[in-house]
Amino acid sequence: LTVLNAGRRYLKAEDLSGKVFVTSGLGGMSGAQAKAAVIAGCVGVIAEVDEAALLKRHKQGWLMEISNNLDHCIARLRDARKNKIALSLGYHGNVVDLWERLVYELDTTGELLVDLGSDQTSCHNPFSGGYYPVQLGFEEAKQLLSTNPGKFRTLVQESLKRQVAAINRLADKGMFFWDYGNAFLLEAQRAGADVEKRGANKTEFRYPSYVQHIMG
Numbered sequence: 001l002t003v004l005n006a007g008r009r010y011l012k013a014e015d016l017s018g019k020v021f022v023t024s025g026l027g028g029m030s031g032a033q034a035k036a037a038v039i040a041g042c043v044g045v046i047a048e049v050d051e052a053a054l055l056k057r058h059k060q061g062w063l064m065e066i067s068n069n070l071d072h073c074i075a076r077l078r079d080a081r082k083n084k085i086a087l088s089l090g091y092h093g094n095v096v097d098l099w100e101r102l103v104y105e106l107d108t109t110g111e112l113l114v115d116l117g118s119d120q121t122s123c124h125n126p127f128s129g130g131y132y133p134v135q136l137g138f139e140e141a142k143q144l145l146s147t148n149p150g151k152f153r154t155l156v157q158e159s160l161k162r163q164v165a166a167i168n169r170l171a172d173k174g175m176f177f178w179d180y181g182n183a184f185l186l187e188a189q190r191a192g193a194d195v196e197k198r199g200a201n202k203t204e205f206r207y208p209s210y211v212q213h214i215m216g
Contacts, residue, residue, distance in 0.1 A: 002180075003040040005214045006116050010176035016042040017084040019115040020077060022102065023180075024095035026053045026063065030120030034063040034088035042116075043080045044088045045073060047095035049138045054090045068092040070101050077113060095119065096134035096159055099166035106173060114170060117177040118210070119163075124183040126156050131187070133159035157191035164193035168206075177207045178214060 007016045019042040023033050026048040034057055037044025046063070048054045057063040064087055067073050073091050080087040091098055102114055122130030132141045133155035145152045171177050179185045185205045188195045197204040208214070 002210050002214055003036050003042065003044075003116070006118075006176065006178060006210075007040065007042070009214060011115060016040045017086070018081055019043065020045065020081055020113060021116040021118075022046075022095075022098065022114045023118045023120060024048065024098075025120035025122070026050075026057045026090060027122070031057050031062060033120060034090065038064065038086045038088050041086045043077055043086070045077055045091060045098065046088065047091045047093055047098045049092075049094055049132045049141075051092055051138075054092050058090065062088070063090045064088045066090040066092060070097065073098070074101065074105060074113070081113070094132065094134040094159075095121070096163045096166070099163055099170070103166045103169050106170065112170065112173045112175060114175050117167060117170065117175050118180045119184045120180050120182055121184065122182065123187045126160075126183075126187050127153045131156055131160070134162060135159065160188045160191040161193045164188045164195055168194060171207075179205065179207055179209045181209060181211055 003021060007013045007019060011019065021037050021042050021044045024047040026046055033046050034044055054066055058066050067089065073089060076089055105111055105113055124130065129145060132138060135155050136144060167177050185195050185207060195205050197206045
């Protein structure tokens with residue numbers, strides 16, 4: 001319902017075939033995103049740093065394909081988008097790399113490859129394993145979390161700023177991004193990322209909440 005209503009509200013589209021939804025997280029509640037994309041008929045690309053979570057969703061049949069190669073992901077996305085094939089593709093990697101690759105594609109080809117975007121990392125708990133920084137691999141980040149939590153926190157905040165910068169660039173070209181109620185925008189704001197709404201008070205964000213703006 002969230003994906004369908006986001007399409008209706010922001011893309012003015014009842015049919016999401018050929019549309020692309022990019023997000024992250026294949027754990028608890030976020031594991032449903034892959035299935036949601038296919039039910040809605042769009043192309044869903046979901047990044048996940050934890051291979052165990054990725055493989056679990058694939059084994060369950062919730063996720064159609066998995067890949068750890070961004071070139072392959074972009075090629076599959078392009079093909080499914082062009083041919084209007086419903087697809088759920090799990091990217092084993094950090095979502096920041098995925099967002100930045102989509103910016104690179106925009107800058108080099110002029111093509112906006114994503115229509116809808118969100119995030120379902122556990123940003124309500126970003127410094128205890130709910131969000132992993134792009135600068136490190138998964139295992140390396142887990143080790144740093146236990147040995148130097150202060151450094152881990154700094155890397156998480158740098159990563160959030162990079163993620164928002166990429167999202168903002170794509171949103172400026174027409175992608176519609178929303179907050180999934182996971183404190184992503186709040187933690188991004190605390191990290192110093194550019195998420196505040198222009199001309200509004202500091203408690204308002206430039207992107208909407210799914211509860212207020214989509215489900216409501």
